[in-house]
Amino acid sequence: MAILEVKNVKKIYTTRFGGAKVQALSNVSFSVEDGEFVAIMGESGSGKTTLLNILASLDKPTSGEVTLKGMNLSHIREKDIAAFRRDHLGFVFQDFNLMDNFSVMDNIFLPLVLSGKKYPEMSQRIKPIAASLGISEILQKYPYEISGGQKQRTAVARAVITNPELILADEPTGALDSKSADELLDIFREINESGQTILMVTHSIKAASKAGRVLFIKDGEVFHQLYRGAGTDEEMFQRISDTLTMLQAGGNMQAGGEIKAGGERQ
Amino acid sequence: MTRGLFAKLASANIRKNRKIYAPYIFACVGVVMMFYLICSLSYDPDILDFYCGGSLMVILRLGCIVVGIFAVIFLFYTSSFLMKRRKTELGLYNVLGLGKGHIAKVLAWETLMVWGESVVLGLISGMIFGKLAQVCLLRMMGGGVNYNFSISAKTMVITAALFAGIFGVIYIKNVIEIYRMKTIDLLYSAKQGEKKPRANYVLAIAGVIMLGAGYYIALAVKNPLEAITFFFFAVILVIAGTYSCMISGSVALLSALKKNKTYYYKTNHFISTSAMMFRMKKHGAGLASICILATMVLVMISSTACLYIGADKAMEINYPRDMEMQYAAYGTDRATLDASALDLNRVITRAMNDEDVRTAGDIEYSLCSLYAKPDATDETAFSCAAFSGDTSVISVSVVTVDDYNKNFGKNAVLANDEVLVYGKGVSYDESVISFGGMKLKVAGEAEGLVIRGADAADISDCLYIVTADEDVLLKIYDAMEKEATAKNYPRPGLVAYRAFDLMSDDGLRVQDNDKLNRVQDAIYTVQSESYNGAFGKPVKYDSLNFSIRNRNAAGEIYGLYGGLFFLGILLSILFMGAAVIIMYYKQVIEGYDDKERFDIMQKVGMSLGEVKKTINSQVLTVFFIPLLGAGVHMAFAFPIIALMLRVFMISDISLLAIITVGAFIAFALFYIVSYLITSRAYYKVVAAE
Numbered sequence: 001m002a003i004l005e006v007k008n009v010k011k012i013y014t015t016r017f018g019g020a021k022v023q024a025l026s027n028v029s030f031s032v033e034d035g036e037f038v039a040i041m042g043e044s045g046s047g048k049t050t051l052l053n054i055l056a057s058l059d060k061p062t063s064g065e066v067t068l069k070g071m072n073l074s075h076i077r078e079k080d081i082a083a084f085r086r087d088h089l090g091f092v093f094q095d096f097n098l099m100d101n102f103s104v105m106d107n108i109f110l111p112l113v114l115s116g117k118k119y120p121e122m123s124q125r126i127k128p129i130a131a132s133l134g135i136s137e138i139l140q141k142y143p144y145e146i147s148g149g150q151k152q153r154t155a156v157a158r159a160v161i162t163n164p165e166l167i168l169a170d171e172p173t174g175a176l177d178s179k180s181a182d183e184l185l186d187i188f189r190e191i192n193e194s195g196q197t198i199l200m201v202t203h204s205i206k207a208a209s210k211a212g213r214v215l216f217i218k219d220g221e222v223f224h225q226l227y228r229g230a231g232t233d234e235e236m237f238q239r240i241s242d243t244l245t246m247l248q249a250g251g252n253m254q255a256g257g258e259i260k261a262g263g264e265r266q
Numbered sequence: 267m268t269r270g271l272f273a274k275l276a277s278a279n280i281r282k283n284r285k286i287y288a289p290y291i292f293a294c295v296g297v298v299m300m301f302y303l304i305c306s307l308s309y310d311p312d313i314l315d316f317y318c319g320g321s322l323m324v325i326l327r328l329g330c331i332v333v334g335i336f337a338v339i340f341l342f343y344t345s346s347f348l349m350k351r352r353k354t355e356l357g358l359y360n361v362l363g364l365g366k367g368h369i370a371k372v373l374a375w376e377t378l379m380v381w382g383e384s385v386v387l388g389l390i391s392g393m394i395f396g397k398l399a400q401v402c403l404l405r406m407m408g409g410g411v412n413y414n415f416s417i418s419a420k421t422m423v424i425t426a427a428l429f430a431g432i433f434g435v436i437y438i439k440n441v442i443e444i445y446r447m448k449t450i451d452l453l454y455s456a457k458q459g460e461k462k463p464r465a466n467y468v469l470a471i472a473g474v475i476m477l478g479a480g481y482y483i484a485l486a487v488k489n490p491l492e493a494i495t496f497f498f499f500a501v502i503l504v505i506a507g508t509y510s511c512m513i514s515g516s517v518a519l520l521s522a523l524k525k526n527k528t529y530y531y532k533t534n535h536f537i538s539t540s541a542m543m544f545r546m547k548k549h550g551a552g553l554a555s556i557c558i559l560a561t562m563v564l565v566m567i568s569s570t571a572c573l574y575i576g577a578d579k580a581m582e583i584n585y586p587r588d589m590e591m592q593y594a595a596y597g598t599d600r601a602t603l604d605a606s607a608l609d610l611n612r613v614i615t616r617a618m619n620d621e622d623v624r625t626a627g628d629i630e631y632s633l634c635s636l637y638a639k640p641d642a643t644d645e646t647a648f649s650c651a652a653f654s655g656d657t658s659v660i661s662v663s664v665v666t667v668d669d670y671n672k673n674f675g676k677n678a679v680l681a682n683d684e685v686l687v688y689g690k691g692v693s694y695d696e697s698v699i700s701f702g703g704m705k706l707k708v709a710g711e712a713e714g715l716v717i718r719g720a721d722a723a724d725i726s727d728c729l730y731i732v733t734a735d736e737d738v739l740l741k742i743y744d745a746m747e748k749e750a751t752a753k754n755y756p757r758p759g760l761v762a763y764r765a766f767d768l769m770s771d772d773g774l775r776v777q778d779n780d781k782l783n784r785v786q787d788a789i790y791t792v793q794s795e796s797y798n799g800a801f802g803k804p805v806k807y808d809s810l811n812f813s814i815r816n817r818n819a820a821g822e823i824y825g826l827y828g829g830l831f832f833l834g835i836l837l838s839i840l841f842m843g844a845a846v847i848i849m850y851y852k853q854v855i856e857g858y859d860d861k862e863r864f865d866i867m868q869k870v871g872m873s874l875g876e877v878k879k880t881i882n883s884q885v886l887t888v889f890f891i892p893l894l895g896a897g898v899h900m901a902f903a904f905p906i907i908a909l910m911l912r913v914f915m916i917s918d919i920s921l922l923a924i925i926t927v928g929a930f931i932a933f934a935l936f937y938i939v940s941y942l943i944t945s946r947a948y949y950k951v952v953a954a955e
Binding site for chain 2: 058079081082083085086091093097098099100101102106109110111113114116117118119122158
C-alpha cells in the first residue's frame with residue numbers, strides 16, 4: 001500500500017522583485033510504499049529541497065497533489081497543519097535544528113509536549129528509543145555539550161518518538177564526519193527494518209546506497225530510479241555512481257533503457 | 267593614501283550599520299547635551315546672582331558629576347552591545363586581508379567620527395536647550411528672566427575633553443578585545459552556543475537577603491536625621507539586591523519550576539519556562555539596570571516635585587507671619603517670663619518706630635515648650651524626653667485658653683481638667699492625656715491655632731495643648747521640669763512669643779526682602795540696648811534666649827527647591843532616555859535570538875500562531891518585570907522618603923502619596939509607549955526573511 005503519493009507536482013516561484021518566474025519542480029510523480037526506505041538524489045538546484053518542503057507541508061505545490069495515507073496535503077486547513085506535521089511526520093535536518101535552551105531529553109519530548117502528552121507516558125516512550133540510539137547517557141546534556149553525531153541521533157529520536165507514518169530526512173549526514181555518518185545510516189536502516197518508512201534527500205552516494213530505492217531528480221523532474229533488489233551496499237554504491245556519471249555525461253538524454261540495463265525494473 | 271581609505275571604510279561602516287549605530291549616536295548626543303547643559307548652568311552668572319545661587323551651584327556641580335559617571339557606565343554598556351553585533355563583520359575584514367592593526371585604524375576613525383558627531387550635535391543642542399533650561403530654572407526659582415544668550419567656552423572644552431576621554435577608553439577596550447580574539451572566533455562569535463544557565467543559589471539568596479535588608483531599613487528607620495544616611499545604605503543594598511535577584515534569582519526560580527515535572531511538561535509551560543531561563547540569564551543585568559533607572563526616576567521626581575509643590579504650603583506654615591521672635595526662658599521663674607514679654611513688646615514698638623513700619627495680624631502668646639515621649643505601655647501618658655530626632659519624641663507646646671481665644675478669635679471655655687489639642691504630623695484621638703502623671707481630659711481640637719514657624723519647620727511632630735488657665739500650664743511645667751531635672755534632660759522652657767506681618771505707613775504689606783532684613787537688624791539693635799538697661803531695670807538675660815526669623819529665608823528655600831526639582835527633571839529625562847535605549851537594544855538582541863527559535867519551533871510542529879503567542883508572552887513578561895520592580899521599590903521607599911522630606915520642612919504625606927502615584931502612572935505610560943515603539947524594531951528583525 002502506498003503511504004505517500006506524489007502526482008504531477010509542479011512548483012513555480014515568482015521572484016519578489018521583477019516578478020521573474022523560476023520553475024523549481026516541473027513535473028514530479030512517484031509513490032512510497034509502507035515500510036520503504038527511499039533516497040532522493042540530485043545536484044544542487046535540482047529541486048530536492050523544494051520537493052521536501054512540499055512533502056513536509058511547509059510549502060504548497062503550484063499544481064499537482066501530494067497525499068499521505070490518503071489525505072491530500074493541500075486540503076488540510078492552515079491551522080491544522082502544525083498538528084498534522086507533528087502527528088504524521090518526523091523530521092531530521094542537516095543542521096539538526098535542536099533548541100539550544102532545551103536539554104537532549106526535552107528536545108526529544110518537544111513534539112509530545114506540544115501534543116499534550118503526560119510526563120509518565122513520555123518517559124516510558126523515550127527509554128527504548130534512547131537505548132537503541134545510544135543516547136541514554138546524554139539525556140540531561142545540552143546540545144552545545146554533545147557531538148554532531150549525538151545531535152543527529154537526538155534529532156532522530158525526536159522524529160521517531162511520535163511514531164510518525166513517514167520520516168523525512170534532509171541531508172541527514174551533511175554535517176557529520178564519516179564515522180558518525182555511517183552510524184547514523186545504520187540507525188536509519190535499523191529503524192526502517194523495524195517498519196518505519198523513511199524518505200531521505202541526499203547528495204551522498206554512501207548515504208543513498210543504504211536505501212532500498214533511489215530516485216534521481218534533475219531539473220525539476222524525476223529522471224530515473226534504482227532498486228536495490230538483493231544487491232549489497234557495495235553493489236548499490238557502484239550502481240548509483242554509474243548512474244550519476246551517466247547523468248552527468250548525457251545530461252540532456254531522457255531517462256530510458258541505457259541506464260536500466262543494469263537489470264532494474266522501471 | 268591608505269589613511270583616506272580607512273576613513274572612508276569607517277564612515278561606510280557607520281552608515282551600513284545605521285540600525286544599531288543611530289540609537290548609539292543619539293544616546294551619545296543626548297548625554298553630551300545633558301552634561302553641557304547642567305555644567306553650563308552650574309557656571310551661569312545669572313543663577314549665581316540669585317539668593318540661593320551658591321547652594322544651587324553646589325547641587326548643579328553634583329548633578330554634573332552624576333551625569334559624568336552615568337555617561338561612563340552607559341556608554342560602555344551600549345558600545346559593548348555594538349561591538350558584539352559587529353564582530354562577525356570585523357572578522358570578515360580580517361579574512362579579506364585587513365590586519366588587526368588595520369582594523370584598529372578603522373575603529374579609530376569610527377570612534378573619532380562618532381565622537382565628533384556626538385560632541386558637535388550635543389553642544390549645539392545643549393546651547394539651544396541651555397537657554398530654555400536657564401529660563402525654566404530661573405522661573406522655577408521664582409526669579410526674573412533675562413534674554414542674554416551666553417555661551418560658555420570653558421564648559422564646551424570640559425565637555426569635549428570628558429567625552430574624548432570616555433570614547434578613548436572605550437576604543438582601547440575594543441582594540442584589546444579584538445587583538446585577543448582569533449579570526450575564526452570573530453567570525454563565529456555571534457553564533458556561539460549559549461551555555462546552560464546554572465542557578466547560582468548562593469547569589470540568589472544573597473540577593474533576596476540584600477533586597478529584604480534594604481526594604482527593612484527603609485521601613486524601620488523612624489528618625490528623619492538618620493534617614494538620609496540609612497537611605498544611602500538602603501539604596502546600595504536594593505541596587506545590589508535587584509541585580510542579583512534578576513540575574514540569579516529568576517534563574518533559580520525557573521529551575522525550581524523546571525524540576526516540577528508535572529508543571530514543566532505542559533504545552534504552555536514547557537517552552538516558556540526554559541526559554542525564560544535563557545532570556546533572564548542573558549538580559550537579567552539589562553533588566554535590572556532598567557529597573558534601577560526607573561526607580562531612580564520615580565524617587566527623584568516624586569521627592570523633588572513634592573518639595574517644589576509642597577513649598578508653598580510649607581512656607582505658609584513655616585512662616586505664619588513676616589516676622590517671628592521669642593524669648594525663651596529655661597529653668598527660670600514666671601516673673602522673669604512676664605518681664606521678658608514686656609521687654610519684647612517694648613523692643614518691637616521702638617524698632618517699628620525707628621523703621622517707620624507698623625505691625626499687623628499680631629500673634630502674641632506665652633507658652634510652655636518641652637519635648638516629650640509617650641510611654642511604651644500607655645500612649646496617652648507623656649513623660650519628659652530629650653530631643654534626638656527620633657519620631658517618637660514630639661515637641662509639646664502648652665498655651666492658655668485665654669491666649670488661644672484672644673489670638674485666634676475663639677471663645678472656648680474649659681474646665682480645670684480639660685484641654686484642647688492640636689497636632690502637626692500627629693492627630694491625637696485619645697480622650698485623655700497626661701503629663702508627668704497629671705491627667706487631663708481632651709475636650710476637643712484647637713481649631714485655627716497657628717503654630718510657631720519653628721515648630722512647623724521642626725522635623726519632630728508637635729502637639730499644642732490649650733489649658734484652662736495659667737495655673738494648669740504651670741503645673742504641667744512644674745511636673746515636667748521635676749522629671750527633667752531628675753533624669754538630667756534639658757528642662758522645659760517658658761516662652762514669650764510674638765509674630766506679625768509688616769505694613770508700611772501707607773497700609774501696604776512690606777514686600778521688599780531688604781526691608782525685612784533692615785527691620786530685623788533694628789530689632790536686634792534695640793534688643794541689645796534693652797539688655798544694657800535702656801528700658802530701666804534689665805531682665806536676667808543670662809537665662810534668656812532671644813531668637814528671630816523672618817520670611818526672607820523662604821525665598822531662598824523656594825529657589826533651592828525649584829533648583830532641585832529642575833535638576834530632578836533633567837536627570838529623569840536623561841535616565842528615561844537611557845532606559846529607552848537599553849530597551850531598544852534588548853529588543854534587537856531578542857529579535858535576532860528569537861528569529862532562529864521561531865524557525866526551529868515551526869519545523870518541529872508548532873504553528874506560526876502558537877510560536878508568536880508564546881514568544882510574545884515571554885517578551886512581554888521580560889519587559890514588564892522592571893516596571894513591576896520599580897513599583898515595588900518605590901512602595902518600600904515611600905516611608906523613608908516621607909521621613910527625609912521632613913528635614914526639608916515638608917510633612918504632607920498625602921501630597922507625597924499623590925505625587926508618587928501620579929509619577930508612577932505617568933512613568934508606566936511612558937514605559938508602555940516606549941515599549942510599543944521599540945518592539946517594532948523587534949518585529950522587524952523577527953519578520954525579516
